[in-house]
Amino acid sequence: MPVCRPLFAVRLTSLIITAAGGAYALFGGSSSEAAELPAKTLVYCSDASPAGFDPAQYTTSVEFSAAAYTVYNRLVEFEHGGTKVEPGLAQSWEISDDGLVYTFHLRHGVKFHTTSYFKPTREFNADDVVLTFERMRDPANALRVAYPAVFPYFNDLGLAKNLAKVEKLDPYTVRMTLNSVSAPFLSELAMPFASILSAEYAEQLIGAGKAADLNRYPIGTGPFIFHSYEKDATIRFDGNPDYWKPGVVRVGKLVFEISTDPAVREQKLKDNECQVMSYPRPADIASLSADPNLQMPHQVGFNLGFLAYNTTHKPLDNVDVRRALDMAIDKQAIIKSVYQGAGQAAVNPMPPTQWSYDASLKDAPLDPARAKALLAKAGYPEGFELTLWAMPVQRPYNPNARLMAEMIQADWAKIGVRAKITTYEWGEYVKRAHAGEHDAMLIGLTGDNGDPDNWLGVLLGCSAVHGSNFAKWCYKPFDDLIVKARETNDMAERVKLYTQAQHIFKQQVPFTPIAHSTVYQPLRKNVVGFKIDPFGPTQFWNVGLR
Structure with a gap:
């Protein structure tokens, strides 16, 4: 199923709504009778x-499958199996003419779960929305103080700085105010990180001194x-x-x-x-x-498997070293052995079906001799040692990380780079990677909201260096373009800015794109x-x- 057209339609629709300051509504009220x-x-x-x-x-589909899309809802949702944004717990909304104020009208009659560990005394209302976002926005929020946690997507998307206020106007109306225009904002609110919590349940957990149980015993709608x-x-x-x-x-x-x-x-x-x-x-x-x-x-995957270089670790802070490692990898051999016909070589930091993808960019040719020369120029004529992390689990963007790591290890050995393959249990793997313990690591992303910022900002932006920017790469000329693109609703201007950013990416090589796969x-x-x-x-x- 091609993804390109629906994604464009989502973004264009959002832009029209924002520019017009219009309202969006679909489903009516909620059913009060148990099915x-x-x-x-x-x-x-x-x-x-x-x-x-x-x-x-969290940032992986493991937690999203087991929690976000089973236990929870969001203010807005992506349509089932698609990319269009539609009403969720908000049944309608308006966007101000300047694109900075979003007013959400909440659905009536929505019930939180009744379980052995929580029995709600009220239905969903504005207090739950305010608690959900204030917890991520405000370090002094009572739930965040009682249960300290990090919120990688909220930070990676720049919302920690851009979401100025979340206000309850009445029990079923919430107003969110941004510091600057954010073209992807509505789509971001449909992502799993924005799942709505029960403020009543949070208050109960805080009172019992068990706020961390929020992560063990979830309550949603x-x-x-x-x-x-x-x-x-x-x-x-x-x-x-x-x-x-x-x-x-x-x-x-x-x-x-x-x-x-x-x-x-x-x-x-x-x-x-x-x-x-x-x-x-x-x-x-x-x-x-x-x-x-x-x-x-099956369908063409909206995904990217890649090899991230920790640019805060020597010698990976040297662009010539990263270029050498990149051009020594035989991608076609990996596609053949690892993906076995169910993948295509990746060139850019986003899939070809993403609007603003620059098809004019090409990979550097496979050239071990040139790679060795670049290492010598960088001061490593005899190569060096590094750790190469391989995911312990299978993902659409990488069906066999261990085999891929072994093939990269062999490729790098030809230029004198000695890679030690390392892995951890999946949760530990991601946790340690967020902390920057790796040298080079295999990882990937399946797109979250259909906007280029989801790739370029989340994987490579300065605000994401403690989250999903596993290259730990903060490069101001690149980041300035991403921030500027995020803050305009002009589609043509956004495409121009993202195109420039992709060219910088290819010059600086913070990670090596490996493949996009077909999902079965x-x-x-x-x-x-x-x-x-x-x-x-x-x-x-x-x-x-x-």
């Missing part, structure tokens, strides 16, 4: 354990209610009979069975022990597609309503069993 859910259990063979259930703290979690084994959810949007919840129970081994996940799928499976190995695509009991939807989703034949999320998480909205 009778089918007595069916859907089992998902997941590949990794979530580090927690507080979406604001979403389609599924958290039941239990056994690390590295099982997550259990109950369908939410009080969900505000009719028809979305189509099973009584949802279970995540966790296994890091894709062969185990595949066998469980074939044995009907699970009905949905994450991340098949490329080598297994043909056999899974041929199985008469399975279906295999194995399902049992009796699964209905499933759509591949272009932004990566596995969602179970509207998913049922025949």
Whole structure:
């Protein structure tokens, strides 16, 4: 399914709305009657354990699948399986003529989950929205003081500096004021980090001295209610009979069975022990597609797998060293062996289907001799040693990080660079990478909101050096372009600025783009309503069993 046109449409629509100061509304009020859910259990063979259930703290699809899109909602949502922004907990909104003030009119009758550990006494209202964003915005917020946490996406997107005020105008109206225009703002509010918390639950946890339980026992308004979690084994959810949007919840129970081994996940799928499976190995695509009991939807992935160089570590702070490492990597061999026909070589820090992508840019040719000369020029004629981190899990953008690391290790050995391959459990891997412990690391991103800033700002901006900017690269000529592009609604001007930024990226090589992959989703034949999320998480909205 091509992503390019819908993404452009989302951005253009948002621009028109912003410029006109218009209002947007879709669904009406919420249903107050509990639905009778089918007595069916859907089992998902997941590949990794979530580090927690507080979406604001995380940046990976593991937590987004297990929390953001099961337990929670946001003010605005991306349409199921698409990129268009539509109403969520806000049923309508207006944007001021100057693009700085967003007024959200909240949905009435939305209920928070009732569980063994929390029983709400009121429905969702403006207090919950204010708490959610003030916690990320204000270091003195009571919940943040009681439970200190970092919010990488909120910071990476520049919202920590740009979100000036979040105000409750009445129980069902919230006003957000920005310091400067932010073209992607509405799409950013549909991202998982903006999942709405219960202020009443937060107050209860603070009073009991258990604020950290927010990350262990989540409460939201979403389609599924958290039941239990056994690390590295099982997550259990109950369908939410009080969900505000009719028809979305189509099973009584949802279970995540966790296994890091894709062969185990595949066998469980074939044995009907699970009905949905994450991340098949490329080598297994043909056999899974041929199985008469399975279906295999797939689409071009809106993703990028890359190799980040920690530019705060010597000698990776030297651009000639980074260029040498980049031109020594045989990408075509990696595409053939790692992606096995389900990927294409990446050139830029965003996929070709992203608007503003500059197709004129090319990779430096594979040239070990030239790479050795660059190392000598940089003062390393005999090469050097470094750590090369390989992800412990499979992702659409990298189906076999260990093999990729071994191939890069062999390529670098030809120019005298001695790489020690290192890995950690997934949550620890990401945590240590945010802290900058790596030299070079394999990582990637599946786009979150369809805006170029999601790639260039989140992966390479100065505000993201403690978050998803794993290159730890803060380069003012580049960052100035990104900030300027974020602060204008002129589409042509944004394209021009992002094009200039991509040229700087290719000159400075803070990371080596490796590949964009095709996403395959194995399902049992009796699964209905499933759509591949272009932004990566596995969602179970509207998913049922025949």
